[in-house]
Amino acid sequence: MKSTERLGGNVFDKRAFINFILENSVVGFFDKPVKLRSGRLSHWYVDWRKVTGDVYLIDQLSEFVIEFVNDLGLRPDCFYGVPEGATKLGIITQYKYAKRQPDFTRGKYPLPMGRGKIKEHGLLKDRYFVGVPKGKVIVLEDVTTTGSSLIETISRLNEIGTKVTAAISLTDRMELREDGLDVKTAVENLGVPYHTMSTASEILSKACKYYGVKKEIICSIEEYFEKYGVTKVKLM
Secondary structure (H helix, E strand, O other): OOOOOOOOOOOOOOOHHHHHHHHHHOEEEEEEEEEEEOOOOOEEEEEHHHHHOOOOHHHHHHHHHHHHHHHHHOOOOOOEEEEEEOHHHHHHHOOOOOHHOOOOOOOOOOOEEHHHHHHHHHHHHHHHEEOOOOOOEEEEEEEOOOOOOHHHHHHHHHHHEEEEEEEEEEEEOEEOOOOOOOOOHHHHHOOOOOOEEEHHHHHHHHHHHHHOOOOHHHHHHHHHHHHHEEEOOOOO
């Protein structure tokens, strides 16, 4: 049995979660830097699709999310994934979480999904959503760099009067935005508490050892964080 196989329970195990990331190659490295959505050139990436595209693995991931939320003492009515990166995770987590609640019954828990492409016509809620998030909503995001998709999603939910009680990122790349803010500050400026299940500083040193990353790439990543990072990251 791998160390990250889910055995049930309510306590979030950060070490097991990071091992899960490493064992499933969620974090990876490039010999030549690639351009991120933010426009920055990076030698490392975070790709949660390697997990969310596999039924067995996304089942484990959703358990980690539920445990993390339990540890925070949150009691949501609804999990909602940022389109489209966290859509599947939001649906599966909501389904599993709702079925475990003592008040699980018809009409109590919604099963929302966001549209990747906004409809041009119709009611606002129907243009943004296939099934509207209701009650106390936790928004899930897979990776945050500048947090633009997460912030846009929260703004859309605010437009239709939905109460977002928390935003959770699976992995925060720990980078400053162009406005000089970190993602946590930018999200919490909207009045929404922000939490992350893993950060670049927690993952990268372990990942470099785990994958045997070349020294020159490690140096480039450290330089990247000197330029863009919330904090400097020492990997050697």
